[in-house]
Amino acid sequence: MTSSIPVGLDRYRDIIPEWDEFLAACRRPLAVDLRVNTLRIRPEELRARLENQGIPLGRFDWEPTYFRTTQPVGATVEHWAGLYYLQEIVQSVPVAALDPRPGELVLDLCAAPGGKTTDIAARMENRGCLIANEPNGRRQQALLANVNRIGAWNTTVAEYRGQDFPLGDGFDRVLVDAPCSAEGTLRKEPSLQAGASAPAIRRLAGIQAMLILRGFDLLRVGGWLVYSTCTFAPEENEAIVAHLLERRQARILPLSVPFPHACAVTAWDGVRYPKEVAGCLRIYPHHLDSGGGFVARIERVA
Numbered sequence: 001m002t003s004s005i006p007v008g009l010d011r012y013r014d015i016i017p018e019w020d021e022f023l024a025a026c027r028r029p030l031a032v033d034l035r036v037n038t039l040r041i042r043p044e045e046l047r048a049r050l051e052n053q054g055i056p057l058g059r060f061d062w063e064p065t066y067f068r069t070t071q072p073v074g075a076t077v078e079h080w081a082g083l084y085y086l087q088e089i090v091q092s093v094p095v096a097a098l099d100p101r102p103g104e105l106v107l108d109l110c111a112a113p114g115g116k117t118t119d120i121a122a123r124m125e126n127r128g129c130l131i132a133n134e135p136n137g138r139r140q141q142a143l144l145a146n147v148n149r150i151g152a153w154n155t156t157v158a159e160y161r162g163q164d165f166p167l168g169d170g171f172d173r174v175l176v177d178a179p180c181s182a183e184g185t186l187r188k189e190p191s192l193q194a195g196a197s198a199p200a201i202r203r204l205a206g207i208q209a210m211l212i213l214r215g216f217d218l219l220r221v222g223g224w225l226v227y228s229t230c231t232f233a234p235e236e237n238e239a240i241v242a243h244l245l246e247r248r249q250a251r252i253l254p255l256s257v258p259f260p261h262a263c264a265v266t267a268w269d270g271v272r273y274p275k276e277v278a279g280c281l282r283i284y285p286h287h288l289d290s291g292g293g294f295v296a297r298i299e300r301v302a
């Protein structure tokens, strides 16, 4: 982690090869994506219900539980009834990488408002046990409301600071969807077009370094950790994964995905990261015409 971080998206020019496409996507309005709640309805049934109301839905070949539309779909009976969750397609990637299975013991360490928690519960078919942890009381209310609306009955909510989550029985899967500078959400939050501030990046990197270590220590041997953010800053992404690799018996499980993406960087601002870090993913707004993010999948080895 460096002492001086220049601000502004421009600092990523050298690591984003399709720079003009990136900038154009950052300036375009965002489409509306929704994830079908497969605990309650099949994708084609939901599609028929919404299309009957004049809401056309596009599909993603590689992710059949998501649809895309240009129309507002937040105020339908189907939404209130928990038949779907409004969530950008880029948010599906960390959960697909986690690959939680029915019957497993799973921890979502930074869970509110519950977009990924409810996706995990659906992939677990409501079987096994999912702990959704969120220390912020106000955000925890939103998490509880979403768990309830979606009917994620295998889920229980905890309220620790992630770095203090009690060590105990090993989890099969841990998701650390860390608090971050959120540059990848700039299409929803225009103030982020200027890039994150240097002090914010430094402060968040300190928290992320603690969260990834605790998340990893909560795994059983052979269990998987997914570390994800919605930001571009290598100080919050590759540097945090490198921090873990230097301190624990951890192995990166390289990710291969069926859509355009970039590999993680192995050097930034004069710092070199272990070469295995290249097995992590960077997703920019032009890749999925969605938000941006970073995803790493890591196994705990004996």
Ligand SMILES: C[S@@+](CC[C@H](N)C(=O)[O-])C[C@H]1O[C@@H](n2cnc3c(N)ncnc32)[C@H](O)[C@@H]1O
Binding pocket: 091, 109, 110, 111, 112, 113, 114, 115, 116, 117, 133, 134, 135, 136, 139, 160, 161, 162, 163, 177, 178, 179, 180, 207, 211
């Ligand atoms: C990126 S958001 C999580 C989004 C969520 N996974 C989803 O998909 O809906 C990060 C969350 O981490 C929480 N958080 C902040 N500091 C934390 C800490 N020390 N330990 C655990 N969670 C923390 C924030 O309150 C926020 O709700």
